[in-house]
Amino acid sequence: EPEVTQTPSHQVTQMGQEVILRCVPISNHLYFYWYRQILGQKVEFLVSFYNNEISEKSEIFDDQFSVERPDGSNFTLKIRSTKLEDSAMYFCASSEGVRGRSPLHFGNGTRLTVT
Amino acid sequence: GENVEQHPSTLSVQEGDSAVIKCTYSDSASNYFPWYKQELGKRPQLIIDIRSNVGEKKDQRIAVTLNKTAKHFSLHITETQPEDSAVYFCAANPGYSTLTFGKGTMLLVSP
Numbered sequence: 627e628p629e630v631t632q633t634p635s636h637q638v639t640q641m642g643q644e645v646i647l648r649c650v651p652i653s654n655h656l657y658f659y660w661y662r663q664i665l666g667q668k669v670e671f672l673v674s675f676y677n678n679e680i681s682e683k684s685e686i687f688d689d690q691f692s693v694e695r696p697d698g699s700n701f702t703l704k705i706r707s708t709k710l711e712d713s714a715m716y717f718c719a720s721s722e723g724v725r726g727r728s729p730l731h732f733g734n735g736t737r738l739t740v741t
Numbered sequence: 742g743e744n745v746e747q748h749p750s751t752l753s754v755q756e757g758d759s760a761v762i763k764c765t766y767s768d769s770a771s772n773y774f775p776w777y778k779q780e781l782g783k784r785p786q787l788i789i790d791i792r793s794n795v796g797e798k799k800d801q802r803i804a805v806t807l808n809k810t811a812k813h814f815s816l817h818i819t820e821t822q823p824e825d826s827a828v829y830f831c832a833a834n835p836g837y838s839t840l841t842f843g844k845g846t847m848l849l850v851s852p
Contacts, residue, residue, distance in 0.1 A: 659839065668844040669777075669785060669830060682839055717784060729775060730840060732784040 628652045630733035632718050638739045639708055647703045647736045649718030658701045659719040659730065660693065662686070669717065675701065708740045743768040745833050747843030754821050755851055762846045764831035765813040771833040774807060774814045775840070779828045788829075789816070821850045 631650045639645050651658050660672040673683040673693055680693065690706045701720075705712055715735045721728040744767040754760050766774075775790035791798045791805045791814065798805050802821075807814040814833075818825055828847050832840040 669842045671839055671841065674839045729787045729790060732786070734784050 630718055630720055630731050632716075632733035632736050634736060635734065636737045636739070638741065641710055641740055642707050645705050645708055645738065647705075647716050647718075647738070649701045649703075649733055650699050651701055651718065651720030652722075652731055653699070655720035655722050655731070657681075657721045657723075657728070658695070659721075660703045661717045661719060661732075662714040663717065663735075664714045672703075705738075708738075710740050713738060713740045742838060743771060743833055743835050743841040745831060745841050745843040747831050747846060749846060750844065751847045751849070753849045753851065756821060756823060758821055760816075760818045760821050760825070760848055760850075762816045762829055762831070762848070763813060764815070764833070764843050765811075766833040766841075767812065768833070768835040769809075769812065770835040771812075772836050773834040773840075774805070775832050776803075776805060776816050777830045777832065777842075779830065779845075781827075785830060818848075821848075823850050823852050826850045 633648045658675040661669050663669045671684045673687045674681045675693055692704045694702050715737050717735045718733045719730040721730050747764045772793040776788050777785035778788045779785045789800050789803050789805050791807050796807055802819045804817040826849050828845045830845045831843040834840045
């Protein structure tokens with residue numbers, strides 16, 4: 627069964643540094659997402675991406691965040707100047723059909739630790 | 742936007758018992774309601790979903806019911822097993838936006 631893959635699995639960075647989290651969505655999927663989960667809390671929506679542009683973003687997704695699909699397969703989340711509160715598990719997801727009405731398939735996540 | 746409330750936050754049952762997790766949503770435009778299971782340190786995985794044109798859906802030991810009038814939906818697990826222990830998240834989608842998740846229920850099934 628095809629899977630969403632994410633790299634790296636763990637990332638430790640110092641406050642103020644830039645990080646890039648990488649994802650390869652399932653190949654025939656059209657919608658891509660980033661969610662985050664602070665330890666022990668719920669899964670929170672960050673951004674959705676369709677047709678090479680952001681289709682929706684949450685309040686969390688401020689100017690320090692950006693997403694990109696640099697080629698036909700990768701989907702990246704960049705955090706420009708990390709803060710301690712950015713420490714969380716970041717999940718990439720993709721879906722086949724209409725935004726939000728098709729099942730989301732999650733990757734295994736990247737655990738980001740900001741020190 | 743959509744707001745999803747989930748109860749209980751933790752649920753302990755004995756193996757073989759049934760477990761019920763309930764969610765309410767706020768946006769009457771929501772039309773898609775998935776349930777995800779997340780084992781410790783792993784990704785959320787879809788276990789069952791229901792759309793607003795259906796009142797109930799069943800898949801072996803798992804069932805979901807939806808009451809659109811009351812804006813609530815529930816997950817029912819029968820004959821629970823220790824491997825059912827995990828955090829379960831409900832979610833709702835209003836169609837014009839992406840999924841909003843509940844806060845999760847930690848289900849503990851004791852042998």
